[in-house]
Amino acid sequence: MVVSKTRSAQKLELIPTNEGGRSFASPPKGLQTAITPNELFYIRNHWKGAPEIAMASYRLAVDGEVDLPLHLTYEEIRAMPARRFQVTFECCGNGPVPEYWAKQTRSVMEKVSGHGIMGNAEWAGVSLAQVLDKAGLKPSAVSVVFTGADHGPDEVVGDPSEVTYERSLPVEKAMHPDTLLAYEMNGEELPPLHGYPLRLVVPGWYGMCSVKWLVGIHVLDHEFDGFYQTERYRVMNGPDADTFYTYLTRMKVKSIITGPSIGEAIPTGTYVVAGAAWSGEDDVVKVDVSTDGGKTWGQAHLLPRAGYSWYRWEYPWEVLSAGGYVLMSRATNARGETQPMEFPNKWDGLGYGNNMVFAHAVEVRDA
Amino acid sequence: MVVSKTRSAQKLELIPTNEGGRSFASPPKGLQTAITPNELFYIRNHWKGAPEIAMASYRLAVDGEVDLPLHLTYEEIRAMPARRFQVTFECCGNGPVPEYWAKQTRSVMEKVSGHGIMGNAEWAGVSLAQVLDKAGLKPSAVSVVFTGADHGPDEVVGDPSEVTYERSLPVEKAMHPDTLLAYEMNGEELPPLHGYPLRLVVPGWYGMCSVKWLVGIHVLDHEFDGFYQTERYRVMNGPDADTFYTYLTRMKVKSIITGPSIGEAIPTGTYVVAGAAWSGEDDVVKVDVSTDGGKTWGQAHLLPRAGYSWYRWEYPWEVLSAGGYVLMSRATNARGETQPMEFPNKWDGLGYGNNMVFAHAVEVRDA
Numbered sequence: 001m002v003v004s005k006t007r008s009a010q011k012l013e014l015i016p017t018n019e020g021g022r023s024f025a026s027p028p029k030g031l032q033t034a035i036t037p038n039e040l041f042y043i044r045n046h047w048k049g050a051p052e053i054a055m056a057s058y059r060l061a062v063d064g065e066v067d068l069p070l071h072l073t074y075e076e077i078r079a080m081p082a083r084r085f086q087v088t089f090e091c092c093g094n095g096p097v098p099e100y101w102a103k104q105t106r107s108v109m110e111k112v113s114g115h116g117i118m119g120n121a122e123w124a125g126v127s128l129a130q131v132l133d134k135a136g137l138k139p140s141a142v143s144v145v146f147t148g149a150d151h152g153p154d155e156v157v158g159d160p161s162e163v164t165y166e167r168s169l170p171v172e173k174a175m176h177p178d179t180l181l182a183y184e185m186n187g188e189e190l191p192p193l194h195g196y197p198l199r200l201v202v203p204g205w206y207g208m209c210s211v212k213w214l215v216g217i218h219v220l221d222h223e224f225d226g227f228y229q230t231e232r233y234r235v236m237n238g239p240d241a242d243t244f245y246t247y248l249t250r251m252k253v254k255s256i257i258t259g260p261s262i263g264e265a266i267p268t269g270t271y272v273v274a275g276a277a278w279s280g281e282d283d284v285v286k287v288d289v290s291t292d293g294g295k296t297w298g299q300a301h302l303l304p305r306a307g308y309s310w311y312r313w314e315y316p317w318e319v320l321s322a323g324g325y326v327l328m329s330r331a332t333n334a335r336g337e338t339q340p341m342e343f344p345n346k347w348d349g350l351g352y353g354n355n356m357v358f359a360h361a362v363e364v365r366d367a
Numbered sequence: 368m369v370v371s372k373t374r375s376a377q378k379l380e381l382i383p384t385n386e387g388g389r390s391f392a393s394p395p396k397g398l399q400t401a402i403t404p405n406e407l408f409y410i411r412n413h414w415k416g417a418p419e420i421a422m423a424s425y426r427l428a429v430d431g432e433v434d435l436p437l438h439l440t441y442e443e444i445r446a447m448p449a450r451r452f453q454v455t456f457e458c459c460g461n462g463p464v465p466e467y468w469a470k471q472t473r474s475v476m477e478k479v480s481g482h483g484i485m486g487n488a489e490w491a492g493v494s495l496a497q498v499l500d501k502a503g504l505k506p507s508a509v510s511v512v513f514t515g516a517d518h519g520p521d522e523v524v525g526d527p528s529e530v531t532y533e534r535s536l537p538v539e540k541a542m543h544p545d546t547l548l549a550y551e552m553n554g555e556e557l558p559p560l561h562g563y564p565l566r567l568v569v570p571g572w573y574g575m576c577s578v579k580w581l582v583g584i585h586v587l588d589h590e591f592d593g594f595y596q597t598e599r600y601r602v603m604n605g606p607d608a609d610t611f612y613t614y615l616t617r618m619k620v621k622s623i624i625t626g627p628s629i630g631e632a633i634p635t636g637t638y639v640v641a642g643a644a645w646s647g648e649d650d651v652v653k654v655d656v657s658t659d660g661g662k663t664w665g666q667a668h669l670l671p672r673a674g675y676s677w678y679r680w681e682y683p684w685e686v687l688s689a690g691g692y693v694l695m696s697r698a699t700n701a702r703g704e705t706q707p708m709e710f711p712n713k714w715d716g717l718g719y720g721n722n723m724v725f726a727h728a729v730e731v732r733d734a
Contacts, residue, residue, distance in 0.1 A: 011634040011734025032639075035668045037683035039637040122668065186683065187666075267378040270406040272399075301402045301489065301553075303679075304671040312670075316404035316553065367378025 012040055015116065020155065021048045025116030028261040031276065034312055035086075036119030038186050043193050044091045044117055044207060046165055046228075050192040051149040051213050058197060060131075060181075064145075064219035067136030074183075074197050077126055083180060084124040085307030088278050091117035092206035092233055092248045095354045115256040115358075120276075120309050123201045125182030129175045131217070137171065140221040144174040146200050147216035154227065167211050168224035169202065178203050178308070181214065203308035204281035205249050206353075208233050235345035235352050246345070250280030252355035253339055255287050255313070255331035260362045266319075267367035273317050276310040277302070279333035286332040289315040293326035293359065294341070300329070319364050327360040379407055382483065387522065388415045392483030395628040398643065401679055402453075403486030405553050410560050411458045411484055411574060413532055413595075417559040418516040418580050425564060427498075427548075431512075431586035434503030441550075441564050444493055450547060451491040452674030455645050458484035459573035459600055459615045462721045482623040482725075487643075487676050490568045492549030496542045498584070504538065507588040511541040513567050514583035521594065534578050535591035536569065545570050545675070548581065570675035571648035572616050573720075575600050602712035602719050613712070617647030619722035620706055622654050622680070622698035627729045633686075634734035640684050643677040644669070646700035653699040656682040660693035660726065661708070667696070686731050694727040 014024035023044045030040035055074060062070040094117035132144070151164040173179060180201040183190050190196040195212030202209040208228070234245040255277035260266045273291070277284045288297040300315040319325070332338045343356045381391035390411045397407035422441060429437040461484035499511070518531040540546060547568040550557050557563040562579030569576040575595070601612040622644035627633045640658070644651045655664040667682040686692070699705045710723045 011636045012638065013636060033641060033681050034670050034679070035639065035681045035683065037637045037639055037685075039683075039685065186668075269378045269380060270404045271379065272402065272404055274400060299554075303401050304673050306671050312401070314400050314402045316402065316406075318404075318406065 014040060014043065017117065022046065022155065023117075025114065026119055027116060028114045028258070031114075031116060031118075031256070031258040032261075032274070034120060034306075034309060035186065036121055038121070038188060038191055038194070041119040041121060041185075041194065042089075042091065042117045044093075045150065045193065045212070046155055047150055047152040050196070051151075053149055053197060053213060053215075055197065058215075060198060060214060061216045061218075062131060062135045063217075065138040065141040065221050066132075066219050067138065068134070070131070070135050072131070077131075077181060077198065078183060080126040080130060082124050083127055083178070084122060084184075085178070086120055086122045086305075086309040087201055087203045088120040088308060088310040089118060089207045089210065090251050090254075090278070092208060092251075092352045093350070094118050095351070095356075096358065114262060118207075121186045123180060123182040124184035125180035125198075125201065127177050128179045128181050128200070129177050131181060132175060132219075135219075137175075137219060138221075141171050141219045142222055143168040143170055143220045143224045145216075145218040145220060145224045145226070146211035146214055147218065148211045149213035149215045163227050165211065165228055166224070166226045167209055168220070168226070168229055169209065173202065173205070204251060206233070206251055209249065233352060235350075236347040237345070239347045248353050251278060252353055253277075253279035253282070253284065253331050253333040253337045254355040255284075255329040255339065256358065257327050257329050257360040262360060262362070265363045265365050268319055268322055268364055269367055271317050271319060273300075273315040273327060275300075275313050275329050277313055277329070277331040278310040279331065279337070282333040282335055284311045284331050285334050287311075287313045287315075288330045288332075290328040290330075291317055291319070291325055294328050294357070297330070322364050322366045325362050325364055327362055328357050329360075330357045381407060381410065384484065389413065389522065390484075392481065393486055394483065395481045395625070398481075398483060398485075398623070398625040399628075399641070401487060401673075401676060402553065403488055405488070405555055405558055405561070408486040408488060408552075408561065409456075409458065409484045411460075412517065412560065412579070413522055414517055414519040417563070418518075420516055420564060420580060420582075422564065425582075427565060427581060427584065429498060429502045429584045429586075432505040432508040432588050433499075433586055434505065435501070437498070437502050439498070444498075444548060444565065445550060447493040447497060449491050450494055450545070451489060451551075452545070453487055453489045453672075453676040454568055454570045455487040455675060455677040456485060456574045456577065457618050457621075457645070459575060459618075459719045460717070461485050462718070462723075463725065481629060485574075488553045490547060490549040491551035492547035492565075492568065494544050495546045495548050495567070496544050498548060499542060499586075502586075504542075504586060508538050508586045509589055510535040510537055510587050510591050512583075512585040512587060512591050512593070513578040513581060514585065515562075515578045516580035516582045523599075530594050532578065532595055533591075533593045534576055535587070535593070535596055536576065540569065540572070571618060573600070573618055576616065600719060602717075603714040604712070606714045615720050618645060619720055620644075620646035620649070620651065620698050620700040620704045621722040622651075622696040622706065623725065624694050624696050624727040629727060629729070632730045632732050635686055635689055635731055636734055638684050638686060640667075640682040640694060642667075642680055642696050644680055644696070644698040645677040646698065646704070649700040649702055649704075651678045651698050652701050654678075654680045655697045655699075657695040657697075658684055658686070658692055661695050661724070664697070689731050689733045692729055692731055694729060695724050696727075697724045
């Protein structure tokens, strides 16, 4: 077969976002479709690679404030009734760092130039509620802790003492029928770096809640205070270090422009600007688009979504003159919450939960 | 503003499909979004340009088998309650002509290399049923004839005698609340070439049913036998000229691949093949995709649709070797009907209603 070599297309592949090999973002073009393929789905892990799990001896422990502690094999979980739907994930550190604020950002933070620490996939698994019902939650149950098989020194503090990745959910969210113990991603067995054999999928909540390589479920009669629950994934509400923190759970209302990509040259004429919008467990009801850096706004077509997928949106644009343009998108959810024009919690320098309206510079050329 | 001139992007614009300036198709990239912008929406008219309509004297006549004949002004129609939803249009002559069959195709037929005689837009207008209720259909009503302001010698027979574009609907479809008298397309006043001031929008039926430049609605006590109702838009059921014809109404189950475009070079690696699927008033329940010319098939992700929009679908593809590939897509509707592998009605040489599985050749290059 003769193939011309005169022009080579740019390969789509994950982009490393730190030097430790722990985390990778989708390339900008990887965000242009509703389904993110597994090979282009972001990876945000606390330690490099996937922990080794011996499947012959693998058991998922369910214990604590339950009537009947369980030790379930992978096969027992696979034999339970399956649920399958799309869920969009976003890392709460997703998004480029605004310039005014980059200086104070700790060097170990993800280096993200786009919005690729997010993606949408179809997940299959069993309802966590079904497993918890099998064990029987005691009335004393307050929070449910999920333990991953991954552990090591924390990437930020560099403390050589080991920590294990553990996060908790309140009982209400843990018992929601759509909170999954997932074993399949886009029709394939869960890939190792995405949590094989089993990961939590917590629809509408930031990605760090969906614990990978799940080995234990512990029901507590009090709030969980583990390291990754209380020392990370929180934002300062004011400029003082001792200010009260807000802990991130639900993904804030947010939107991104996916087409054209940043830096992509598009022709004068008609072009359909496209993007995605999402808002935790809430519906997005409106996306406004500006093609003049926020001076004027028009309403985008909001397309329907599957399950807990992001919404995709489109905005036909007639652009008659070549030049540089600054595009913006601004989503509003069913509660009436709208993206802010500036980063809302800049005090802690970590950039968590940044749902600001982003400037998206593109170049238009004469066709 | 300094703009680099080193590389120019290809302008998206309509492609003429005949020499008479009557009809234009969307470019292949114009089909890559769910909403087709007005400027890229196909135009399939019987005569060049739009008929002149003097708005000061414009009246929509509603007469025939009704209790109260009406003559409605544009303002009276605009003052009625509006409905707004997406509807996908397809010309029943859409699709490339298979080679084995091109020789016998009449030269006046549309020259279509892609699938661009279709598009999806959000339409706004009033329920035709509301207007017919105002007039009051008599029990004798059988069919409802829609008269456009466009007329001239028929494009195929070249007969200098004038014909007017008229089509009818059975009472049941005319009275469906979603059959619209539309005055708005994608948020804009209906453009002249799309039927300003008023056009019919018949969801799920081929485009020729949605009469443009509507001036008259005539209710008959018998089936309508006008030229464009009985001499066109039909397919022969067998090889003999006197064979019984099937008249086309509902769009057949069909799918197309929109990304990559035909001839587009894509890189080795992960690529999300994308397309559209639709089936008259029925739901599409499945789209299968082949990347090896129909030898093996896998199931695509079918995305939810808005209103009567086409379904969009996506199929993540891992392609490891450079070379030429033949992609195919095959939709199945809720009745269990699936696209055929060959053109089903090749006898009349006009290619109407071709919903076969198309071969979509693409080139994969080493990244």
